[in-house]
Amino acid sequence: MAESSASSLRRQTVTLIRGDGIGPEITAAVQEILDAAAVPIEWEEREAGLECAQRWGTPLPAETLASILRNRVALKGPTTTPIGSGHKSVNVTIRKALDLFANVRPARSLPGVRTRFENVDLIVLRENIEDTYGGIEHWQTPDVVQQLRIITRPGSEVFIRFAFELARRQGRRRITCVHKANIHKMSDGLFRELFYRIAAEYPELHADDILIDNLCMQLVVNPERFDVLVLPNLFGDLVSDLCAGLVGGLGVAPGGNIGTGRAVFEAVHGSAPDIAGRGIANPTALLLSAVQMLHFLGLHRHAHRIEEAVRLTLASGIRTRDLGGNATTREFTRAVISNLAPLDFTELPTLPEAPPPGPQPVASPESAPWHLHGMDVFVRSREGLPALPQQLGPLQLQMISNRGTRVFPGEPPPILLVDWYRCRYLSPDPITPEQLLQALQELTAAGVRWMHVELLHHVNGTALYSRAQGEE
Numbered sequence: 001m002a003e004s005s006a007s008s009l010r011r012q013t014v015t016l017i018r019g020d021g022i023g024p025e026i027t028a029a030v031q032e033i034l035d036a037a038a039v040p041i042e043w044e045e046r047e048a049g050l051e052c053a054q055r056w057g058t059p060l061p062a063e064t065l066a067s068i069l070r071n072r073v074a075l076k077g078p079t080t081t082p083i084g085s086g087h088k089s090v091n092v093t094i095r096k097a098l099d100l101f102a103n104v105r106p107a108r109s110l111p112g113v114r115t116r117f118e119n120v121d122l123i124v125l126r127e128n129i130e131d132t133y134g135g136i137e138h139w140q141t142p143d144v145v146q147q148l149r150i151i152t153r154p155g156s157e158v159f160i161r162f163a164f165e166l167a168r169r170q171g172r173r174r175i176t177c178v179h180k181a182n183i184h185k186m187s188d189g190l191f192r193e194l195f196y197r198i199a200a201e202y203p204e205l206h207a208d209d210i211l212i213d214n215l216c217m218q219l220v221v222n223p224e225r226f227d228v229l230v231l232p233n234l235f236g237d238l239v240s241d242l243c244a245g246l247v248g249g250l251g252v253a254p255g256g257n258i259g260t261g262r263a264v265f266e267a268v269h270g271s272a273p274d275i276a277g278r279g280i281a282n283p284t285a286l287l288l289s290a291v292q293m294l295h296f297l298g299l300h301r302h303a304h305r306i307e308e309a310v311r312l313t314l315a316s317g318i319r320t321r322d323l324g325g326n327a328t329t330r331e332f333t334r335a336v337i338s339n340l341a342p343l344d345f346t347e348l349p350t351l352p353e354a355p356p357p358g359p360q361p362v363a364s365p366e367s368a369p370w371h372l373h374g375m376d377v378f379v380r381s382r383e384g385l386p387a388l389p390q391q392l393g394p395l396q397l398q399m400i401s402n403r404g405t406r407v408f409p410g411e412p413p414p415i416l417l418v419d420w421y422r423c424r425y426l427s428p429d430p431i432t433p434e435q436l437l438q439a440l441q442e443l444t445a446a447g448v449r450w451m452h453v454e455l456l457h458h459v460n461g462t463a464l465y466s467r468a469q470g471e472e
Contacts, residue, residue, distance in 0.1 A: 011040045012297055012349035015067045015074035020049040021271025022281035023077030029283035029333040030075070030290050033309075036337040039294065039302050040349060044071060048090045049079030049271075059090050065097055068264065072351055073297065075290055076266040080273070091257075092135075094264055095128050099360075100257035101155065102162045103128045103236060104292065105268070107223075107243035110252055111315035113323055120246050122226045123172070125163045126236025128257060130155050133233045140451055141380045144420040151187040151232060154362040156194050162258070163230045164202045174227035175199070177209040178235055186466060191232055216242065244268070251322045254288035258296065261354040265293040279328045282320040284310060287336070298350035309339040370457040374398075374426035375436055376465070377443065378452035382419045385412070389446050392439035395425035401468035413470065422468070426456065 016031070018024040031043065046064035053059040059079070068074045074094075081089045094100070103126040109118055136148040167175045177195040181188040192209055199207035210218070212235045218225065219239070223246050231239055244253035250269035257264045267286040275281060287310060294303035318335040319325025327335070374395055379386050385408060390397050400408035401422045405415055425439065436455070443450060457464045 010348055011042045012073070012351070013042045013044050013071045014293070015064070015071045016043040016045045017048045017064065017074060017076040017079075018045070019077030019271060020051050020080040021078060021273040021276040023049070023079070023267075023271055025276070025279070025281045025329055026267065026283035026286045027075070027077045029329055030287050032333055033287060033306065033336050034290060037302060037306055037309075037340055038343050039299065039306075040347075041297075048076070048094075050081075060093050065094070068094070068098060068262070072262040072354060073293060074264040075286070075293055076264055077286060078267050078269055078271040080271045091266065092133060095257050098257075098259055098262055098264070099129065100259040100262070100264060101127065101129050101159050102166075102258045103240070104166070104256045104258055105240040105243065106254060106288075106292070107240075107247050109247050111311055112317060112319060113248040113252060113314055115246060115248055117223055117246050120223050120243075122223065122243060123166070123170075123228050124236060124240040124243050125159075125166065125228065125230045126240055127156065127159045127231065127233050129233070131233030133237075138452075140378060141419045143418050146452070149184075149187055149234075151190055153190065153194065153364055156191050156232075157198070158260075160191075160195050160198050160230060163228065164198055164205065167205055167228045168202060172205070172228050174206045174208070175202075176215075176226060176229050177207070178212050178215050178229055178231040178239065179209060180212050180235070182211060186464075188232065195230065212239070215239065219243065219246065240268070248323065250285060251282040251320075252284045252288070254285055254292050256289060256292040256296065259355075261352045263293070263296050265289040265296075279330060280321050281329050282322050283329060283333065284314075284320075284323075296352075299347050301345050301347050305341055305343070306336075308341065309336045312339040368459050370459050370464070371430040372433065372436065372455060373428075373430060373458050373463075374424065374456040375439070376454040376456060377423050377425065377440070377450050378454075379421050379423055379448055379450045380419050381421055381449075384417060386421055386423065386448065388423055388448060389442065392425055392442050393435055394427040394429070394431055395436075395439050396427070397423065398426045399424040399468060399471055401471075404469050406468040406470040424456070430458075 016027060018027045044067055046067045048060050048064050050059065079090045105124040107120055107122050107124060109120045130150045130152060132147055132149050134148065134150045138146050140146050164175065177192055179188040179192045181192045195209065196207065219242060229239065244250050253268050255266055255268040266289055269285055272281065291303045291307045313332065313335045318327050318332060320327050320332055385400065388397055399406055402417050405413060
């Protein structure tokens with residue numbers, strides 16, 4: 001097909017968010033390259049980020065989110081998130097609002113980009129919604145902040161299955177679960193258990209697992225041994241940037257946030273306000289993210305054509321300053337365009353099936369009956385070990401810990417104590433919620449200042465809660 005007739009193709013509308021800092025410059029470069037490549041898409045521009053917040057009072061206007069929901073695909077430049085205060089991350093907000101549960105970060109060595117390694121070709125798959133990124137935090141006392149780490153069966157299953165499907169689709173051979181289940185026995189233990197359960201459905205893939213600390217060491221020694229890495233959110237956040245460093249840094253690291261039938265692709269680097277407007281920004285990361293976007297749209301030949309042009313440009317020595325070259329943004333863009341192979345095919349965008357509108361409740365299989373046996377009640381005491389009733393109805397005080405270490409019964413170890421204690425009350429027999437509420441009323445009447453309660457259940461005789469360090 002002649003390039004001049006490409007305009008007659010049906011075109012997919014894509015939401016474009018230019019972002020902050022260098023965002024407008026690199027998105028303009030990517031637009032120019034995709035237009036020159038005759039990619040059949042239309043851009044629908046919307047705003048988000050710090051400059052948007054300063055202008056309109058919100059970093060993510062409702063019409064921006066509505067545009068992404070309507071078009072189901074977006075390309076996003078970097079946005080600025082204030083540190084320690086101010087608005088929440090636009091990236092995290094978009095991921096959660098659209099349930100983009102998988103963060104896909106390829107790390108592939110590029111010609112002409114010098115690093116310590118030459119043959120890296122791996123994919124980091126990061127669960128994108130749960131873990132500590134649920135953002136569930138509370139001040140418990142003036143000295144103690146609690147954050148909840150959430151790992152769910154349905155959320156992990158949908159993400160891990162996506163990872164195996166991607167590995168199969170891309171012809172990968174090995175898929176590795178990364179965790180810390182030796183310490184996080186229940187949360188990471190569940191993630192690892194689900195990984196192996198799903199792995200049984202993909203016998204052509206070699207499935208294994210590794211501790212997160214060991215992985216980090218192995219990645220900086222021999223990253224070529226890894227193929228596809230599957231991680232919970234926080235570990236994935238750290239490892240994906242580490243792997244970007246293996247292939248040249250965030251300036252060449254693409255990223256996609258993918259859910260069921262919709263996705264947002266973005267440069268994962270910052271907005272670099274110090275070089276904004278100087279014409280030296282590197283558009284490679286966003287351009288390779290756009291390549292990911294084209295694959296998502298089913299435009300595989302367009303994607304390969306543009307990626308090959310990027311690799312030819314870098315191999316020829318044309319690089320921006322962050323990669324050791326002296327090319328401007330404009331010069332690099334024109335070089336990529338000049339390296340585009342002739343267009344001799346017709347390819348129409350095909351989006352994956354869209355989910356139905358609205359929340360999607362998940363009905364997990366019923367487990368064996370849970371039996372309530374007690375509570376961990378978190379209390380404040382500024383005078384050391386709190387004075388507590390030994391008995392509350394059928395519940396008996398079994399253990400007190402401080403920062404996870406047992407301090408009662410027995411002689412407390414020589415540790416730093418803060419004013420926040422986990423106090424465990426248990427009954428050998430199941431109790432009712434009414435009995436537990438009565439116990440809390442008795443605790444309050446005794447003058448105990450408590451702020452948080454966790455229910456303690458057993459199933460098939462197994463305790464569904466962790467022990468304190470030092471507890472038998």
